[in-house]
Amino acid sequence: MRLGAIADDVTGACDLAGRVAEAGLPTTVLLPAPPAPGHPSPTTEHHEDVFAGGDDASACAVVALKVRTAPVGQAVDEATAAAQLLLDAGASLLYQKYCSTFDSTPAGNIGPIADALVALAGADGTVGTPATPGARRTQYEGILFADGVPLAESPMRDHPLTPMRDSSVVRLLAAQTAAPVSLVPWEAVQRGAAEVASAIGAGHTLVDALTEGDLDVIAAAILSAPRPVVAAGGAGVGTALARAAVAASGQRVDISRSQLPEVPVTGRLLLAGSASAATRAQTAAFAGERHTLDPLALATDDRALDRLRDALAARADHREPVLIGSAPEVARAQAELGAERAAALIEGALAELAAFAVHELGYSHLLVAGGETSGAVTARLGVQRLLVGQQVAPGVPWAVARSGEREIALLLKSGNFGGPGLFTDAWEVAP
Structure with a gap:
């Protein structure tokens, strides 16, 4: 079949x-x-x-x-x-x-x-x-x-x-x-x-x-x-x-034994555009460096996105995971901007940060939470094919893709999927 x-x-x-x-x-x-x-x-x-x-x-x-x-x-x-x-x-x-x-x-x-x-x-x-x-x-x-x-x-x-x-x-x-x-x-x-x-x-x-x-x-x-x-x-x-x-x-391929192309770790970035309960719990459990993306700031402050780029560029060790997530007060932003515009601002900003991290700073591994956000990120990176590997949680697999001339590892997860420790544990089985 x-x-x-x-x-x-x-x-x-x-x-x-x-x-x-x-x-x-x-x-x-x-x-x-x-x-x-x-x-x-x-x-x-x-x-x-x-x-x-x-x-x-x-x-x-x-x-x-x-x-x-x-x-x-x-x-x-x-x-x-x-x-x-x-x-x-x-x-x-x-x-x-x-x-x-x-x-x-x-x-x-x-x-x-x-x-x-x-x-x-x-x-x-x-x-x-x-x-x-x-x-x-x-x-x-x-x-x-x-x-x-x-x-x-x-x-x-x-x-x-x-x-x-x-x-x-x-x-x-x-x-x-x-x-x-x-x-x-x-x-x-x-x-x-x-x-x-x-x-x-x-x-x-x-x-x-x-x-x-x-x-x-x-x-x-x-x-x-x-x-x-x-x-x-x-x-x-x-x-x-x-x-x-x-x-x-009668033929079964064991993906735990199949080897995705190895991607040397040069930077780990988490981008959380989802406001789901599961993603909020994963964000709360993440103990590393984090930054907040506020759609109201994006709508009114031309420097809001540049400050996040600067924060990424200033990091001493890109291999330590860093999280950029949407502001918890998303309901207020939706009330003032409308749900669609608030979502579009978040998705667009996270996609730009992904491209900056990969192509300007050399990041190799990205974990993206949220369906719409993942679509925006992969489109901005020009990804055309994902080679699917081992799951971190049910329905949450790592994959390897090409973005321009670079090979990168991507984990694209539904906002509702994964346990509270996913943002920390996922890197242990990354390609």
């Missing part, structure tokens, strides 16, 4: 790729060049070798877009272009990767992208689930649970860009598409893959899942579906599809 996945942000792509690679399926993350003026879709010509042979062969390719909160038309255009790239390269199964907390407003992009992928692939619909038990995301009776509580009662309720005020993924998806949306309940999953496959309807089918075993049943149902389908969901179903492919081929 050649699994071709389209992810709606960079950290979601790394989440899927890290888990799939750990399951034993060689995986690459591709980052299209940003759209050129006058062109609606990202440039993908440099990714003709998606499933290249030889030492760089990958059975799974994940295209990392930055469309989770983009306008619907742009999101559909970019996802369609990415899917066409994967199909042209020989993908045998398309996978729509969205967040395990279904980050999307009623006017969001998950439904429109699903409709577009179905039409492009000539499929009858999508099948899957956001459930990713390894990240404590489960689905029962169509209700999505995050860390054991319904989504709308979790911290995602007050997400600044995609506040989740409904826990029913059936209702959430139905608001975004004219296609039918149906549910396969957990009891049917317990009766096996044949039962699930027979329950797949036209349009979009969401399936309950509480365990990894449930995901394996769903993967088997997708692979044996009586009609062509597009797989969809969080990283959980994609990982189960990888397990099925490895079991069918």
